[in-house]
Amino acid sequence: MTDRSDPSMDRDVLLDRLAREAYRFGHFTLASGRSSDHYVNCKPVALSGTGLALLSPAMLALVEADAVAVGGLTLGADPLVSGVAMAAAHQGRALDALIVRKQAKGHGTGAWLEGPLPQPGARVTVLEDVVTTGGSSIKAVQQLREAGYTVKRVVTIVDREEGGSAAMAAADLELVSLFKLSDVATRAQELSA
Numbered sequence: 001m002t003d004r005s006d007p008s009m010d011r012d013v014l015l016d017r018l019a020r021e022a023y024r025f026g027h028f029t030l031a032s033g034r035s036s037d038h039y040v041n042c043k044p045v046a047l048s049g050t051g052l053a054l055l056s057p058a059m060l061a062l063v064e065a066d067a068v069a070v071g072g073l074t075l076g077a078d079p080l081v082s083g084v085a086m087a088a089a090h091q092g093r094a095l096d097a098l099i100v101r102k103q104a105k106g107h108g109t110g111a112w113l114e115g116p117l118p119q120p121g122a123r124v125t126v127l128e129d130v131v132t133t134g135g136s137s138i139k140a141v142q143q144l145r146e147a148g149y150t151v152k153r154v155v156t157i158v159d160r161e162e163g164g165s166a167a168m169a170a171a172d173l174e175l176v177s178l179f180k181l182s183d184v185a186t187r188a189q190e191l192s193a
């Protein structure tokens with residue numbers, strides 16, 4: 001049973017979950033068009049009740065103190081923004097979730113953003129599951145900034161350390177991660193040994 005008094009225990013459990021359920025070694029084409037021998041599909045963890053219960057407080061701890069909302073690009077960020085907003089409520093903090101569409105809705109509202117929209121000028125922290133080039137996160141940030149929000153930080157589960165941090169710095173963003181790809185790959189190797 002997880003020891004709730006020791007946050008590092010939850011971190012270890014989360015790393016094991018990512019190594020077993022999200023990490024794969026093989027041949028993969030990435031969103032950027034690059035090829036890789038490694039892939040981390042966080043969805044089986046983020047869409048599991050117990051996985052999201054581990055991820056949400058861990059990500060919330062990295063959200064800026066003055067953020068009024070967390071936002072992220074659909075689809076990977078959808079469970080994350082929802083889980084973090086709920087974890088915040090359980091801690092007595094008002095924090096809403098925003099989902100950024102990959103393209104504007106083609107009918108109805110025509111919206112790019114879904115959720116209870118904060119006042120323009122409000123701070124929003126962006127959440128992401130995996131950062132490779134940073135292009136997807138920056139796309140979300142651009143939409144949020146165009147809507148008038150202040151975005152300075154992206155929090156990701158896994159930073160693959162393939163240029164995302166530098167791309168974000170160039171866009172006046174700080175990248176903060178729970179794990180590096182090497183953490184997950186090393187743990188996966190240990191578990192399969």
Ligand SMILES: O=P(O)(O)OC[C@H]1O[C@H](OP(=O)(O)OP(=O)(O)O)[C@H](O)[C@@H]1O
Binds near residue numbers: 073077132137164
């Ligand atoms: O840093 P980047 O080079 O942009 O790559 C990372 C992005 O790729 C994945 O999304 P994907 O495009 O596979 O979409 P999905 O979440 O809708 O499956 C992942 O969820 C990130 O959003």
Ligand SMILES: O=C(O)c1cc(=O)[nH]c(=O)[nH]1
Binds near residue numbers: 131
């Ligand atoms: O770059 C990507 O597209 C990517 C890499 C990865 O490891 N996981 C993921 O979901 N996307």
